[in-house]
Structures are given as C-alpha cells and as structure tokens.
Amino acid sequence: MSSSSTQLVMNTSADAAPAGACCNGMGNGKAAKGASESEGVKGTASAGAPAFDGAVGGETTRVVSEAGKVGQPDPHVYPRYCGFSTYARLPSIHEVSNFDVAVVGIPFDAGCTYRPGARFGPEAIRCASRLIRRYNMGTEVYPFRDMQVVDYGDIPCNPFNIPKAIDEISTGVGNVLGRCDGVVIIGGDHTISYPSLKAISDKFGPVSLVHFDSHFDTWDEYFGEKCTHGTPFKRAIDDGLIDTSRSMHVGIRGSVNDHEDIVADEQLGMKTIFCSELDDNGFDWVANKIKNRVGTGPVYLSLDIDVADPAFAPGTGTPEVGGFSSRELIRLLRSMKGLNIVSGDVVEVAPAYDHADITAQLGANIVFEILSLMAVARRNKTATTSA
Numbered sequence: 001m002s003s004s005s006t007q008l009v010m011n012t013s014a015d016a017a018p019a020g021a022c023c024n025g026m027g028n029g030k031a032a033k034g035a036s037e038s039e040g041v042k043g044t045a046s047a048g049a050p051a052f053d054g055a056v057g058g059e060t061t062r063v064v065s066e067a068g069k070v071g072q073p074d075p076h077v078y079p080r081y082c083g084f085s086t087y088a089r090l091p092s093i094h095e096v097s098n099f100d101v102a103v104v105g106i107p108f109d110a111g112c113t114y115r116p117g118a119r120f121g122p123e124a125i126r127c128a129s130r131l132i133r134r135y136n137m138g139t140e141v142y143p144f145r146d147m148q149v150v151d152y153g154d155i156p157c158n159p160f161n162i163p164k165a166i167d168e169i170s171t172g173v174g175n176v177l178g179r180c181d182g183v184v185i186i187g188g189d190h191t192i193s194y195p196s197l198k199a200i201s202d203k204f205g206p207v208s209l210v211h212f213d214s215h216f217d218t219w220d221e222y223f224g225e226k227c228t229h230g231t232p233f234k235r236a237i238d239d240g241l242i243d244t245s246r247s248m249h250v251g252i253r254g255s256v257n258d259h260e261d262i263v264a265d266e267q268l269g270m271k272t273i274f275c276s277e278l279d280d281n282g283f284d285w286v287a288n289k290i291k292n293r294v295g296t297g298p299v300y301l302s303l304d305i306d307v308a309d310p311a312f313a314p315g316t317g318t319p320e321v322g323g324f325s326s327r328e329l330i331r332l333l334r335s336m337k338g339l340n341i342v343s344g345d346v347v348e349v350a351p352a353y354d355h356a357d358i359t360a361q362l363g364a365n366i367v368f369e370i371l372s373l374m375a376v377a378r379r380n381k382t383a384t385t386s387a
C-alpha cells in the first residue's frame with residue numbers, strides 16, 4: 001500500500017504501542033524554509049493548539065516531498081535533539097495514514113542464552129538515530145523522500161512465554177505488512193526473526209535470507225527449547241519460510257560447541273562467507289558471492305549486531321572478538337545495492353553493555369542502510385515496470 005497524497009492525520013487504530021508519546025494536535029503538513037523540498041501540503045494547526053512532534057509555532061516543520069511523503073522535521077529550525085524519539089525523527093504511526101515502509105520495534109529478549117537486555121534495543125536505537133540525515137551518499141538515495149517511512153512503534157509480546165510471544169510477533173508483523181510494502185524490525189534478540197519471517201513469507205513467499213551474524217543461529221534446540229535466539233533460522237527452514245538455495249550467512253566466526261555445528265548448517269543447504277574470507281578475498285568478492293547466490297528474488301536481510309567486532313559493538317548479548325569494523329560493515333551493506341531487499345531486521349543491541357551509545361549508533365545507521373537498500377530496490381522495480 002502506498003499513497004502519493006499522504007496527509008498528516010490523527011490515527012487511533014494502531015495496534016502497536018506508540019514510539020515515544022502520542023501527538024496531541026494535528027494540522028496538515030507545511031514544509032518549512034531551509035528544506036530543499038519545500039512543496040509541502042499547505043495548512044496550519046489552529047492557533048494555540050497543543051504542539052505536535054516536529055512543530056514550531058503550531059506548524060509542522062516536517063519536510064514533505066513533491067510526492068507527498070512526510071519526512072523528518074527540518075533540522076535548521078527544529079533541532080535534532082528535540083521531540084519524541086521516533087526512528088530518525090520520522091513521523092510516528094499517529095501522524096500519517098498511509099505508508100510504504102514501517103520501522104517496528106520488537107522489545108523481546110527472553111530467548112537469549114547469555115547476556116539479556118536486547119528488549120531495550122528499540123528504545124536505544126531510536127534515541128541514537130536522531131542524527132540520521134536524509135541522503136545516503138553510499139547508495140545515492142533519499143529513502144525518506146522516495147518512500148513514506150513511518151515509525152510504527154513497538155509490537156508488545158509476552159516476556160515469559162516464548163510460544164505466545166512468537167504468535168504475538170508473527171501476528172503483529174503480519175498486521176503491519178497488511179498496511180505497507182515492507183518492514184525494518186528493531187530487536188530484540190534474534191528469536192524474533194523466526195516469527196517475523198512467518199509474516200514475511202506469507203506476503204512474499206519463501207524469501208532469500210542474507211544473514212549477517214557471528215553465529216549461525218541454526219541450532220535445532222537449546223536446553224530442549226526449539227525457539228531461542230540460537231535457533232530462529234532452523235525453525236524458519238523447517239517451516240519452509242526461506243529458500244536455502246538462495247541464502248547466505250556472512251561474518252561467521254568465533255568458537256563453536258562442535259565441528260558438527262558447521263556440518264549441520266551445511267546440510268540444511270546454507271552457504272557461509274566466514275568473517276576471515278573478507279580479509280582473504282576483499283569486498284568485491286564477498287559482494288559478488290552474495291549476489292550470485294541470491295539472484296533477483298525477494299530478500300530478507302537479518303543483521304545481528306554481534307557481526308561487528310565488540311570494539312565497535314560492545315552492547316550486545318553474545319560478543320565475539322575478531323569481527324567486522326563498523327566501516328567494513330557499512331561498506332558490505334552498501335555493496336548489497338541492487339538486491340531485491342523487501343524487509344529486514346537489526347537485532348541484539350543491548351544498551352546496558354554499551355559505551356557512549358556506539359552500538360546503538362551503529363544499529364541506527366544499519367537500519368538506515370537497510371531502508372536505503374529497500375528504496376533502491378523499489379526504484380529499480382519502478383524503472384523496470386515503466387520501461
């Protein structure tokens with residue numbers, strides 16, 4: 001679902017908890033001076049109306065594109081550190097009625113095997129995302145201009161009963177996908193990728209998985225439990241949610257419990273680019289290997305922040321030394337440009353172990369990179385359709 005006539009509206013039908021707090025008053029959007037695209041929807045809130053997010057003097061400062069996509073507040077008149085913490089200061093679900101892509105928090109970490117705390121990941125990433133700007137110079141795209149992106153808030157789920165939470169998450173993500181074309185999910189521990197992939201597969205069919213992680217996450221069980229943050233992709237494969245013949249792990253490293261873990265993953269049909277293979281073969285080799293594997297079908301990009309070295313992402317539950325630097329990781333993600341990425345997730349940011357928000361900053365930027373890749377994929381599809 002998408003709209004070229006998006007309006008700022010009060011939306012009371014959201015089935016998710018709001019990001020930040022609810023906005024109190026609404027007017028039609030009017031772009032402010034200083035924005036490079038100022039052809040906004042005309043109109044003002046009534047004088048004396050309560051302020052809404054991104055508003056100065058009762059008028060929104062949000063940049064509205066010619067196509068009616070409502071973007072961020074103009075940073076030249078509304079400082080980045082003001083207002084409610086939505087992802088990248090984008091409109092919340094209460095502010096736009098139609099949207100192309102939703103950023104969704106899933107604050108669940110009952111499936112973690114070592115250090116808990118990723119339930120606070122969505123909040124930390126939203127706060128750290130305030131500095132995200134409009135243009136991605138690496139992939140040459142304006143994701144918030146070309147797509148209506150909204151912060152949908154969080155999907156609430158049971159913190160004690162994992163099967164219940166799995167149902168709540170798959171239903172919640174399915175509800176979001178019923179209203180838009182794609183999602184970028186902020187975890188939460190990696191358990192959430194399984195129920196999310198249920199909803200993704202319902203919409204797109206079995207997808208190609210590009211999985212950045214230091215761990216395979218394809219164990220069959222742990223302590224007898226089938227749904228943990230070490231098992232999501234085994235469950236997804238068992239359910240036929242992903243096409244293993246077009247899927248790839250990237251960044252695997254560290255110690256494992258047994259050599260059989262590697263063999264078992266291969267037997268599922270997965271392929272792996274180990275972390276050290278970037279050193280041996282370079283960026284182009286890695287990018288081509290992924291592209292050749294994945295092809296042109298719909299891709300779900302799942303990224304565990306522990307794929308980055310703990311020097312760059314200490315705030316996570318299961319750190320593994322010897323990982324990608326944040327520079328390497330961003331470059332690898334940008335080299336995925338051209339893949340048909342339809343949705344993705346960024347998981348395992350656990351802010352209690354973070355320092356100076358560096359992990360949350362990296363997570364916020366990775367969400368931006370995934371949104372940018374999705375915007376490029378949409379642009380490519382439009383070009384193909386209209387050719």
Ligand SMILES: [Mn+2]
Pocket residue numbers: 190213215217229304348
């Ligand atoms: Mn993982």
